Amino acid sequence: MNRMRTMLFCPANQPKHYINAPVFHPDCIIFDLEDSIPPSEKDAARDLLCEALLALPFGSSQVCARMNSLRTPFGEADVRAIVPAGIRFLRLPMCESADDVSALDELLGEVEREHRIPLGSVKIQCSIETARGVLNARQTVSASPRVVSLSFGAEDYTRSMGVGRSTEGTELLYARMYLPVVAAAAGISAVDTVWADLGDTEGFIQEVQQAKSLGFSGKSCIHPSQLSLVHDIFMPSAEDIESAQNIISAMKQAEAEGIGVVTVNGKMVDEPVVSKARRILIQAGKGDDCNE
């Protein structure tokens, strides 16, 4: 599992984003081929993404692409073009069932074989954006080992629910409480929906803090100015980091000595404790410390 505190959205048809996005060091840059691109420009956006992947450095940021749904005329063409060009992480929009994931999984297998890419290299983030999607989330994320993350999209979700969006976000509560649970059970990361009002910093901070306490590991962002706030909020405290490091080293030592049960600070260290410690270190950017 990689650190996913921020996913910075960049419309894939604007050259300047490819040049500038890495400068802001989001954990992940997500180039959008879907909603922000009009149908007449889907082909152009795809070509731009392919050429950019071949030519430009992206620094320490992961690169993801939000492809078009396989139910549209564009989805398959997206995958067949951008995976050989280097994309190894796809956000699949409108995931409503395990079938959606299986279809992509199958297509990816075909493309990987055709282009001699190691099977299973391309990972999937399921974007849950509808009522059905939320209810089927458990099966959806388990449909393929490629699924390493899920994301929540509030705009389409509220549309599917037939409700408007409020400042308090009550209409999103169920989805935002349920999806991190699904993610935790599946051992994957969960990324919260975008905050669109760039003028309301206080509201933004509140929502990010709430996302963290609900168990999200990060948030989709639409502007670089949002990144450092999200990074700070999702950064574990120094005490948590130290504690996690102690737990992991105790675990490693016990493994080396062939001892089964370990205690740290009087508390037994079992699998959930180790898992949590690993997640904390990944969030803190010390993923190497935990031998992932």
Next chain:
Amino acid sequence: MNNIKNRLGRDIPQELSGIGTLRPYEHPDKRTERCTALNDKLCCGKLVSNLREAILNSGLSDGMTISFHHHLRGGDYVLAMVMDEIAALGIRDLTLCASSLTTAHGCLIGHIKSGVVTGIETSGMRGALAKAISCDCILDKPVIFKTHGGRARSIESGERKIDVAFIAASCCDNMGNMNGCTGKSAFGSMGYAMVDARFADKVVAITDNLVAYPACPVSIPQTMVDFVVCVDAIGDPQLIGQGATRNSKNPVELVIAQYAAQVMIGSGLVKDGFSYQAGSGGISLAVARFLKDYMKENNIRGSFASGGITSAMTNLLEEGYFQALLDVQTFDAEAVSSLLKNRRHMEMDAQMYADPASKGTVASCLDVMILSATEVDIHFNVNVLTASNGVIMGALGGHPDTAAGAKLAIVVAPLLRKRIPIVVDEVVTISTPGDNIDAVVTERGIAVNPAHPELEERLIRMGLPVCSIQKLRDMACQLTGIPEKPRFGENIVGLVEYRDGTMLDVIHNVLPFSS
């Protein structure tokens, strides 16, 4: 001992040993003052009816040197008005010594072509005039580019003699006391003009706001002024106050500003009593904002901020982050108001600011200065004068002076502008030598001059993206590719003078790209 009776009947010895010859009192009206505007009585003042009269009375003739200041920036009317009058009078072959030239001075193209102006000294030039000089070689003699401090030095030493100084003032009385901070065309500090007034043979004050005697406050006193002319308008108030103080929202500029602020903090210089100068561009202003946050958190009070003063700086003064502001040029209306009202916002002239031959400059008291650049090379040389295509488009200003004087000189610039790499092997024109530059901050990396390994070490420990200047050049090249080098001709169209009068670089004319 021989005595002479003076007019009042007193016996005055003709000579006394140890003192010398004595002159007996003759007449109350016998003046020896320098002021030449007077024909008869002093109380009429120095006011003449128009510019033409002032020019005639000044004795301006072919081959002389005239000077102007650029405190009115892009809104200046005065240079154009004066030049038109001079041309109409048939005076020719003049050397123009300007503190700088702006987009308001395109009229000079015509005056150069007609032979009225045959030599130019300036800190910089832009727009059509600069292009005409760079590409069309309209001027036979090369333009001499001087820093603010270098200009002051050359005027004070006599190396550059000014025959007539034309000084625009937004407020002036009939005796020539003037200031730039009151009146409809207020522009703030008269720092550059003060040097001209002090050393020029004749001084003509030009105002659109003639006030009752005495003007208040007095930036340039009557003792230096020969003639006063009142015109309808000395400039366009909109354009005078334009430029600075837009809060940058450009995310790349903010990244650069953040890094620059952290470099300053990492240097250890940001502590009580520290001093600071920055430009008026978007990045510089953003640095000021980040600096303020750090100073607030750590209870730091700076001693002074200097240079071109913007409202961002006057806010810092008012809120107590600095003890004083030293202002050689004021950039916006709010800052002009601050100059007028706040005792701790002080006007300073170009000599005090940066003249290396003076008894001490503000530039050499600076801790940190921030400057932008059109290009930087791997030797840390900076170009602010010409674009990557070789055409003149900028100004030396006080950058080379403050970079030489400050303890820490930081260049801030994006790694590329459009498709042009900013970090290159060799800059087209050197305006500040790399010896005086300590760090280059871009959005993709920070390069520290190898002369400062301790600073580099500290910045690395802070987790900043430090790398070599060669790496920055490589990163830029990888993105942009290598541009075609500009093609230069044989003519020397510009000389770049270092602040001490020695020659830093030479600018050749730019040939058109063959297509």
Next chain:
Amino acid sequence: MCKETPRCSIIAAATAGFERPQDCKVTVQLKTEGGISIRLHGANAHMFDRSIRQSAEDALRKLDVFHADVELMDFDSLDFTIRARVATAVRRAVCELQKAGAAVE
């Protein structure tokens, strides 16, 4: 461009890209013969003339296009954008061709 040889004809044409900073607008006219010709416009295009032309030629070659007239209006785009926009224009032109039912040489 093709006025000399009567047999040379433009079989399809298409445009891609936009006239905005760091982008370029490319029009590709596919031909049956006559080789590749590239006309480049743009305030700063001369500074990267060789690189831009090379990128355009690379993109054409990658798609097996050997005869085309390319009109490129550059707004300080980097090479990857040139390649992408040329590729998109070619693909769109080919699409036009397929729609028209004409045979591709």
